[in-house]
Amino acid sequence: MTDSQALEGVRVLDLTRVLAGPFCGQILGDLGADVTKIERPGVGDDGRMYGFSSLLDSDGNKTRESAFYLTANRNKKSVTCNLSRPEGQELIRRLAADSDVLIENYKVGNLKRYGLDYESLKQVNPKLIYCSITGYGQTGPMATRPGYDGLFQATGGMMAVTGIPEGQPGAGPLKAGPSLVDVFTGHNAALAILGALNQRHTSGEGQYIDVALLDCSVAMTSHIMQDYLVSGVAPPRLGNGGNGGGPADLINCADGIIYITAGTDEHWRVLCDLMERPDLFDDPRFNSNPKRGTNRNELVAIINQWSMGWKAADLLEALDSIGLPAARYNELPEVFDDVQVQHRELKVTVPHPVAGEVTMLASPLAYMSGSPMKYVAPPTIGQHTDEILAERLNMSSQEIAQLRETGII
Structure with missing residues (x-):
């Protein structure tokens, strides 16, 4: 095992904000890429103001380091740059010249006004892999519209199959709690970038990548959407019920709730034996997976009546x-x-320049045997501006001070 990471030596210029784009950049940073995040001077990533909670500084004062921002920006360096000014645009061009990847999620056409679109930067760096992440994609009648996660949970079909089934109290579609379309889009963008990096080894050229939340929202409906494409019939909302074999649902115990998945006939047989109800196995209402799905409400009610006699820990053990x-x-x-969860170390605590330390969710990529995971806290606004401009662009302290004084950085 070495100390090198999978993407060590890859430079990423991250011009994204909020969640889908920053999540893509974080994945690349988790894999060892050198990610430089570009933020607006004095304002920063819009995501810094999202969510419910923020870190407190050493004096107990609320900071700009929101929990929302912290979830998608570790393993990056922050540089402030005013893209609306020619001097700021030139800084981005110079940084793009020696970058391998650029990620952006501006509205369609915005960066072209500044000469920072793919065709312009391709002239500066033909090997650049340029990934645009937008709501609706770069083309089509809705391409210029802004888009956020909830819109695509509604539009792409995910909300249609999430929620309380018809005929039950409160029936109707529901948005998933986490911003799943954003996260899924960030993962897909990172995968596309990895593919482009691999292809560049043989082609020697970069490429343009167009990733849309709309596309990802339709794709992530996955096997449920495929069921519709095959049958022509939209599957019903199942609430907490599973999409495969069953019974699969939340079950109430005397002191808590558990989830069970009796996904095969053999699972169903041993559950019937544990319930001391072998008759249910051959019951014509439940003697096949399709029938257990059709009659799931009746079946889950029977199981709940039995499970209420157990403590959750005891039933889980059984x-x-x-x-x-x-x-x-x-x-x-x-x-x-x-x-x-504790064994897998799914939360990590690392030093933080404002709060002293911060506890974050661990990366699910941590268990790569040849690529040790390293964690660096998400940066404060412009934390690395002077460092990057001096080291990568060979700018003097006087030049950097002038840029700061004129509001460029």
């Missing part, structure tokens, strides 16, 4: 002993009490 997949339902504070 289910584990018969090989039936099950898990405890956790509120957020309970997630990190889970012994497997």
Whole structure:
């Protein structure tokens, strides 16, 4: 094992803000790329003002380091630059000249006004991989519209298959809690960039990548959308029910909630034995997966009546002993009490320049045997401006001071 990371030596210029784009940049940074984040002077990434919570400084004062911003900006360096000014545009061109990747999520056509679009920067750096992340893509009748996660959960079909089933109290579509389209889009953009980097090894050329939240929102509906494409019939909302074999649902115990997935006939048989209800296995209402799906409400009610006689921990142990997949339902504070979550070290605490330290979610890419994970806290606004301009652009302290005085950085 070495100390090198998978993308060590790759330079990324990150002109994104909020979530999908920054998440893409963070993935590349987690893999070892040198990511330079460009932020507006005095304002920074819009995501710094999103969410409910922010870090406190050593005096207990609220800072601009919001929890929302912290989730997608580790392993980056921050440079402030005013892109609306010619001097700022020239700084970006110079940084792009020795970058491998540029990521941006400006509205379609915005960067072209500044000469910072792909065709312009391609003249400066033919090997540049340029990734644009927008709501609706670079072409089409809606391309110029702004877009955010919730819009695409509604438009792309995800909301149509999420929520309480028809006929039940509160029936209707629901938005997923996390901004899943943003996160999924960030992952897809990172994958496309990795593919382009690999192709560049043989072609010697960069390329342009157009990634849209709309496209990703339709794709992430996945097997449910494919079911519709095959059958022509839209599958119903299942609430907490599983999409495959069953019964699969939240089950109430005397002191908590668990989730079970009896995904095969054998799982269903051993569950019937544990319930001391072998008759249910051959019951014509439940003797096949399709029937258990059709009659799921009736079946889950039977299981709940039985499970209420168990404590959650005892039932989980019993289910584990018969090989039936099950898990405890956790509120957020309970997630990190889970012994497997603790074993996998799914949160990390690192030094932070304002708060002293910050605890963050760990990267799911941490277990690459030849690429050790390194964590650096998300930067404060412009934390690395002087460093980057001096080291990469060979600018003097006087030149940097002049740029700061005139509002360029």
